[in-house]
Amino acid sequence: MYLSLTDADMLQPRPNLVGLQNYSAMFANPEFWRSMTVTAIFALSVTFLEVALGMALAFLMNAPTRLQRLLRGAVFTPVVVSIAATAVVWNYLLSPASGPVNQALGAVGLPGPGWLSDPNTALASVILVATWKGVGLPAVLFLSGLQAIPRELEEAAVIDGATRAQVAGRVTIPLLAPTTMVVFFISLVGTFQSYGLVLLLTGGGPAGSTNLLGYYIYQNAFSFFQMGFASALSVALFLLLLGLGLLQLKLSERRVHYQ
Template structure:
């Protein structure tokens, strides 16, 4: 014990810089948020202890459940598209044509662009009445599509932008995954008379499973807490159709001044994310087990 305690003394200098930063700017404020979730804090008056009121309000709020549903659709939709399209793009980027360098540059380019710039250019690009896309569609007699203004379509519009911005990283991860797979298995399968699709579905894609796992969870955990695009594209509308949980929190905290309630929502989101991380841990553990 004393030896390992002394070793702790040796290790601490290495850990302290990071732990001090986390302590000050993650754990101390987190503690504050948890405490505030039991109060009616609104910054304007001194906070009162209200017990579980904020949590009761949350579970009874139709908006909370609606935003949870929308968040799930958004997260699952974006994640599924990033896995499927990311993989397809990975295959395509692995080909050797004259266009491939262009493709690699184009797919990853949106990753380096900020969310605010992304929102500005897509608001312009997909503007309902007279944006370039709807004007082009009008040439084929298609009436204007309300990408961000039609309650039935707006969430899809936001998903399209999120995938455009985000799929570059999964695509590159798949590309490097593909480059790491030895060709011999595939060649052997072709010798045995398998066609391209069979090779892909029975050999290559299963071999990419570790990449898929990583892409799946990075994407899911990321999209569950993201709301930047919604803040700038739709402000949760129309008719609340894009009200993601993150935006619902932002709205309650910074527009309605209901810090207590917003803190309770934040704690719920935190629990949700921790649950996702725990699932990831379990799944990857099982995978290791079976290997």
């Protein structure tokens, strides 16, 4: 917060106080608002995908099948894979010229786009990769929530004539509300802080289409050495996440029932 009020540039030993100049420059900078828009699209897309897919995978992992352990390991493995390894693998898979994805599309007569090099598909591609890497944690959290639900409640609904879909929609999923709220908040906060995948997959491009706020902060701090401006961006991100946290607490008090 102190650095955000200075002209720190990592070069001069004693930065000068400039007041709210960095904040004025931030709000007047179109690139800041563009990064906020891109970040909002990215964060909401990844969050909703992780919540929906995580819950669906949790139901599959909770089903008593012979492949249960294998499925659980396969779902959680991407979470523990490093961001660098993830970027290398997906850069290869989505390569326009020799990537397996475009080769498979070409085999059926479909044109393969430049997934990470086309402004029209780059953000969607990063959303896909981020979801693939992060969905394992929500799935495990939902699985834990499913296993904590008393079986008597579901059995009573079945005895009353409810179908499996009705049991899931009217008993199981409502009882997962506390877990859903936690997963939603964790995913949303994590996506707002994302920058590693963008750094290694697209470098914020093409044409700024994947320039997330986290990467924009990193870029200003360590590429342009505008530490004061980057600190102002970081404070703005902190206040945004603080607001989301308070909103989550309010929603939990009003909408989520733990008993």
